[in-house]
Amino acid sequence: MVTPTASHSTRPITVADLEQVIAIDKVSTGQSRRHFFEKRFAAAKARPSDFVQVGVVADNTLRGFAIARILRGEFGQKDAIAVVDALGVERESREHGLGHRLIDGLVETARKQGAHSVQSLVDWKNPDLLRFFNTTNFKLAPRLALECAMADLRTERDEEP
Amino acid sequence: MTDTSRTKTQQIRIPERVGAEAEVNYGKEPEPDFGPLARDRIPVRAMRESDLRKLIDIDSRITGRNRADYFNRKLEEALYESDVRVSLVAERDGEPIGFIMARVDFGEFGRVEPIAVLDTIGVDPDFHNQGIGRALLSQLFVNLMTLRVEGVRTLVGWSDQRLITFLDRCGFHPSQRLCLEFAVK
Numbered sequence: 001m002v003t004p005t006a007s008h009s010t011r012p013i014t015v016a017d018l019e020q021v022i023a024i025d026k027v028s029t030g031q032s033r034r035h036f037f038e039k040r041f042a043a044a045k046a047r048p049s050d051f052v053q054v055g056v057v058a059d060n061t062l063r064g065f066a067i068a069r070i071l072r073g074e075f076g077q078k079d080a081i082a083v084v085d086a087l088g089v090e091r092e093s094r095e096h097g098l099g100h101r102l103i104d105g106l107v108e109t110a111r112k113q114g115a116h117s118v119q120s121l122v123d124w125k126n127p128d129l130l131r132f133f134n135t136t137n138f139k140l141a142p143r144l145a146l147e148c149a150m151a152d153l154r155t156e157r158d159e160e161p
Numbered sequence: 162m163t164d165t166s167r168t169k170t171q172q173i174r175i176p177e178r179v180g181a182e183a184e185v186n187y188g189k190e191p192e193p194d195f196g197p198l199a200r201d202r203i204p205v206r207a208m209r210e211s212d213l214r215k216l217i218d219i220d221s222r223i224t225g226r227n228r229a230d231y232f233n234r235k236l237e238e239a240l241y242e243s244d245v246r247v248s249l250v251a252e253r254d255g256e257p258i259g260f261i262m263a264r265v266d267f268g269e270f271g272r273v274e275p276i277a278v279l280d281t282i283g284v285d286p287d288f289h290n291q292g293i294g295r296a297l298l299s300q301l302f303v304n305l306m307t308l309r310v311e312g313v314r315t316l317v318g319w320s321d322q323r324l325i326t327f328l329d330r331c332g333f334h335p336s337q338r339l340c341l342e343f344a345v346k
Contacts, residue, residue, distance in 0.1 A: 036266070073231035074280035075316040076224065081342075085266075103343075111345045118345060121338040130339070138341040142319045145336035146328055147276075149312045150302055 008098065010105040013055035013065055015041040020062040021055075024088040033086075040067060040086070049113055052082050054105035056089075056098045064089035066102040070115055075143070082110035084120040103136045121145055203296035208239060208248035208260065215257045216250070219285045235262055235281065247277070247304045251284075251293050259284040261297040265310055277305050279315040282324075298331050316340060 013021065018041055026032050044051035052068040068082040084106065089098045103118075110118050119141055122129050208216075213236055217229050239248040239262070251259040262281040279301070284293045305313065314336060317324050 141342035
């Protein structure tokens, strides 16, 4: 793997980076998530302590970004956690270690903001992303992700949470 | 009696007693189409600022912790911020006895389909096993459907058997997503 060059630097990203973030993400997901990112950046501006947003820049151009939200108590968790909900590297800069640099930046900023762990939900059918998180020393968390489609709500009686 | 008529007689099933399965009771009140829904029996409404103290009290009795800061922040998000939050309270005799909170984020976790994230649910321990949790979840689903949300996701501690069992019975199933973490401290 090629390591990032000296010209790559990590810095917080702001609303000024919005268009580049949307463009990088669109290449990865195949869809524009403009609404999502606009909301994220607006929320981060209003409550900076609740979000972690870092980018890797070279030649004054954003090459990659990572965005996490700090949760403090959701899902019954005692400690603050940073949840990665967007991560992207421009196609031309992939396989250059930028993802690792983004995770390092994310972890460091999350630590400063009081998070005890950084978490992410990764699709079982996305081996590239699973491999990436494996190489950045992520482990399986002692938590299960559960889902329910609206149509699946059943009507039996139950025990309470 | 011919052979044919004997066969017909043998085919008629006589109920053994009144009320047996084969006898139709036309005097009985008709069954509702889908049975009475939990949310129809238990009033569930939108969360209000005045609920806060009671919700913190219920939560502390469930978790053993005072999470006033958490609830204050959640209520603030629900009432004043632009994120779409659905925060509901179940009540009995005008008093909150349970709560549920979810957030709708179009695009979170790299997904593009509209998914809501259920992050908080609790029922007063004095009212467990009375369908309160189901009523809350049921009303949450109704509200989310109006937002065109197609599904709900949540995270549960893998040893939290009671919550897992409850969610299983409400139609939740394991996501095809793995929860990964990096310990910071």
